[in-house]
Amino acid sequence: MGLRRFDNKVVLITGAATGIGRATALRLAAEGATLILADRNLAGAQAACAEATERFGVRADAIAYDAADTASARDMVDTAIALHGCLDSLINNAGIYRRDHFARQTGDEWALVFRLNLESVFHVVQQALPTLIASRGNVVSTASTAGVDGIAYAAAYAASKAGIIAMTKSLATEYAPKGVRFNAICPGRVRTEIGTGLLPIDDQDPAISVRPSKLLGKIETGEPEDIAGAFAYLASDDASYVSGSVLVVDGAQTVG
Numbered sequence: 138m139g140l141r142r143f144d145n146k147v148v149l150i151t152g153a154a155t156g157i158g159r160a161t162a163l164r165l166a167a168e169g170a171t172l173i174l175a176d177r178n179l180a181g182a183q184a185a186c187a188e189a190t191e192r193f194g195v196r197a198d199a200i201a202y203d204a205a206d207t208a209s210a211r212d213m214v215d216t217a218i219a220l221h222g223c224l225d226s227l228i229n230n231a232g233i234y235r236r237d238h239f240a241r242q243t244g245d246e247w248a249l250v251f252r253l254n255l256e257s258v259f260h261v262v263q264q265a266l267p268t269l270i271a272s273r274g275n276v277v278s279t280a281s282t283a284g285v286d287g288i289a290y291a292a293a294y295a296a297s298k299a300g301i302i303a304m305t306k307s308l309a310t311e312y313a314p315k316g317v318r319f320n321a322i323c324p325g326r327v328r329t330e331i332g333t334g335l336l337p338i339d340d341q342d343p344a345i346s347v348r349p350s351k352l353l354g355k356i357e358t359g360e361p362e363d364i365a366g367a368f369a370y371l372a373s374d375d376a377s378y379v380s381g382s383v384l385v386v387d388g389a390q391t392v393g
């Protein structure tokens with residue numbers, strides 16, 4: 138029998154309809170988690186719930202959630218708590234990626250990326266804090282290697298993910314006395330819809346290349362499942378002494 142670190146644990150995952158969020162949901166389901174999967178793509182979240190229940194016998198509920206909408210963040214958390222009375226882990230994973238020459242980016246695009254990738258996390262975490270304090274729970278947020286190293290043609294995205302990292306470390310300090318852990322994961326390039334958006338754009342400077350994963354050799358991207366295990370670890374009691382950490386999961390893409 139495999140690990141059962143999430144038996145009797147309630148986990149809310151945003152951006153769980155596809156990609157890394159969905160793979161993480163299924164990984165946690167395999168370990169017994171009760172899931173609430175939130176996404177603006179409700180049909181996708183429902184399909185992920187159905188798969189989790191069918192394959193692993195866990196309870197999984199889908200919630201419509203729009204990260205661009207503050208009220209939606211509050212409703213999502215309130216609905217999750219109403220369903221189960223508590224929340225043990227919150228995984229902030231919903232995000233968007235915009236890629237263009239910096240000179241062509243508009244203030245509206247910059248603001249949108251920040252609203253969806255960073256400000257939304259502020260609203261969700263703030264709403265979830267009372268129940269997380271009560272459960273001595275934890276938060277894992279999806280940042281990016283771009284938030285550590287930057288990435289050409291996506292300054293807004295990189296800055297929003299750097300914000301996730303700074304928020305994570307700040308809250309890890311502020312809420313340590315209350316027993317709530319905060320950690321972030323920095324995936325490298327992963328084969329998802331967002332990962333596809335990392336491919337070159339028109340007029341891209343040829344001197345700026347996409348760095349392949351050194352672990353995978355010629356294959357240029359990791360798979361969502363390669364990231365899911367890191368979420369499972371940080372959200373579990375195996376990481377009970379880990380808070381304020383930023384875990385890079387990129388197949389050695391950004392080192393060396």
Ligand SMILES: NC(=O)c1ccc[n+]([C@@H]2O[C@H](COP(=O)([O-])OP(=O)(O)OC[C@H]3O[C@@H](n4cnc5c(N)ncnc54)[C@H](O)[C@@H]3O)[C@@H](O)[C@H]2O)c1
Pocket residue numbers: 151152153154155156157158175176177178181202203204205230231232233234253279280281282323324325326327328329330331332333335361
């Ligand atoms: N794929 C990569 O290479 C990569 C690398 C580093 C970080 N990330 C991060 O991983 C996270 C997941 O992305 P992914 O790669 O799995 O891509 P993805 O496009 O498959 O997943 C993104 C999910 O977020 C949801 N979403 C988008 N906008 C939303 C909104 N306004 N409200 C609610 N949900 C919304 C989408 O419906 C989707 O389910 C993102 O935060 C992304 O920035 C991805």
